[in-house]
Amino acid sequence: METVILAVVIAVVVLGALGGLVVGTRRKKSLPPPPPAAPDITAPPAEPHVGDEAETPRDEPRRTIEEVDLPGGPAPTAVEEPPTAEAVEAPGIEIPEPTAGRLVRLRARLSRSQNALGKGLLTLLSREHLDDDTWEEIEDTLLTADVGVQPTQELVEGLRERVKVLGTRTPEELRGLLRGELLKLVGTDVDRTVKTEPEDRKPGIVMVVGVNGTGKTTTTGKLARVLVADGRTVVLGAADTFRAAAADQLQTWGERVGAYTVRGPEAGDPASVAFDAVKEGKEMGVDVVLIDTAGRLHTKTGLMDELGKVKRVVEKHAPLDEVLLVLDATTGQNGLVQARVFAEVVDITGIVLTKLDGTAKGGIVIAVQRELGVPVKLVGLGEGADDLAPFEPEAFVDALIGD
Numbered sequence: 273m274e275t276v277i278l279a280v281v282i283a284v285v286v287l288g289a290l291g292g293l294v295v296g297t298r299r300k301k302s303l304p305p306p307p308p309a310a311p312d313i314t315a316p317p318a319e320p321h322v323g324d325e326a327e328t329p330r331d332e333p334r335r336t337i338e339e340v341d342l343p344g345g346p347a348p349t350a351v352e353e354p355p356t357a358e359a360v361e362a363p364g365i366e367i368p369e370p371t372a373g374r375l376v377r378l379r380a381r382l383s384r385s386q387n388a389l390g391k392g393l394l395t396l397l398s399r400e401h402l403d404d405d406t407w408e409e410i411e412d413t414l415l416t417a418d419v420g421v422q423p424t425q426e427l428v429e430g431l432r433e434r435v436k437v438l439g440t441r442t443p444e445e446l447r448g449l450l451r452g453e454l455l456k457l458v459g460t461d462v463d464r465t466v467k468t469e470p471e472d473r474k475p476g477i478v479m480v481v482g483v484n485g486t487g488k489t490t491t492t493g494k495l496a497r498v499l500v501a502d503g504r505t506v507v508l509g510a511a512d513t514f515r516a517a518a519a520d521q522l523q524t525w526g527e528r529v530g531a532y533t534v535r536g537p538e539a540g541d542p543a544s545v546a547f548d549a550v551k552e553g554k555e556m557g558v559d560v561v562l563i564d565t566a567g568r569l570h571t572k573t574g575l576m577d578e579l580g581k582v583k584r585v586v587e588k589h590a591p592l593d594e595v596l597l598v599l600d601a602t603t604g605q606n607g608l609v610q611a612r613v614f615a616e617v618v619d620i621t622g623i624v625l626t627k628l629d630g631t632a633k634g635g636i637v638i639a640v641q642r643e644l645g646v647p648v649k650l651v652g653l654g655e656g657a658d659d660l661a662p663f664e665p666e667a668f669v670d671a672l673i674g675d
């Protein structure tokens with residue numbers, strides 16, 4: 273009996289000490305920065321001042337830390353709201369794969385583009401006589417792969433010139449030649465980093481936009497994983513308030529890597545949710561806030577205006593670091609029209625091309641960059657959680673033309 277009591281006492285003491293330790297480290301690491309001088313945090317309810325639509329109550333009951341599915345332990349009682357960046361980093365969450373070399377790992381997914389573009393072009397270029405008909409076939413191959421008219425002409429001219437200089441052609445020479453010309457079109461001297469650096473207690477702010485079903489929410493979730501893998505803390509903003517399911521979908525992605533999701537009432541004002549997400553991100557002291565928005569057709573003026581408003585309201589905190597346009601690579605040229613309209617409304621800073629795994633139209637990378645003058649920064653190569661890769665021109669072109 274005594275031994276049992278003794279064991280219980282020891283267990284309680286040990287648990288208490290452990291709990292104290294955990295809480296202690298958390299507190300130490302997670303203390304949000306001291307209240308800044310900025311008035312919007314200390315002042316009573318920060319108002320976005322955007323007129324009537326911004327009146328959606330922003331004091332919705334927040335999810336408490338217990339609902340974040342922390343795997344047991346004494347932690348919940350020790351954490352106040354809003355949870356701190358460290359508090360949501362509970363053990364038991366997934367560790368995403370490192371991002372380096374992802375495109376190389378996923379290169380096989382580009383096989384359709386590879387066959388259509390790379391192999392097709394190499395076969396044509398290896399013909400003994402490169403007559404006009406063959407050059408026309410080369411042109412058609414490029415156009416079919418959605419490279420776009422202007423870039424296709426430039427590529428064919430470049431190739432013709434260099435083939436002439438070359439005279440005889442070994443397969444290796446042709447491969448090198450094609451590689452060089454494709455790289456020139458894709459562009460190797462552009463900065464493709466997704467800007468997420470926090471500054472002056474302001475988290476990096478990224479907004480994700482695009483038409484319906486292109487992969488915005490999936491991309492936001494995958495990007496959160498990329499950032500977490502790189503050691504960043506993330507808050508997600510579910511500014512798609514059209515359907516409750518949209519916020520659930522995003523929150524599920526977040527929970528897998530311990531990122532907190534800020535959501536609003538269904539059918540509420542998306543600008544208000546986006547504003548709150550950044551506000552909470554600031555208060556929690558996280559590195560990056562990722563805002564997912566509802567899909568909208570570029571032809572619906574009202575919805576496009578709403579998107580402009582979301583951006584302006586978020587900018588009351590600070591300028592956005594990135595506005596990523598998510599385009600479905602399988603929609604081909606139609607994506608270019610969308611891109612143009614979105615760029616007019618919200619100043620796109622980077623393009624995410626999704627579903628490149630399911631299409632032979634890898635040339636859209638070239639066309640869309642040309643259209644917007646904005647680089648492709650990320651590519652989606654599958655539905656898996658880590659199937660989003662930083663876009664690397666060399667790895668991409670190598671994947672297209674094979675070894």
Ligand SMILES: Nc1nc2c(ncn2[C@@H]2O[C@H](COP(=O)(O)OP(=O)(O)OP(=O)(O)O)[C@@H](O)[C@H]2O)c(=O)[nH]1
Nearest residue numbers: 484485486487488489490567626627652653654655
């Ligand atoms: N094969 C493949 N599927 C993808 C990729 N990216 C997204 N998807 C799929 O595309 C579908 C739509 O993705 P969502 O992220 O829900 O798209 P969304 O843009 O948020 O959709 P809305 O919010 O309704 O506008 C899902 O089934 C995703 O799994 C990709 O790179 N490859």
Ligand SMILES: [Mg+2]
Nearest residue numbers: 488489512518
């Ligand atoms: Mg979505």
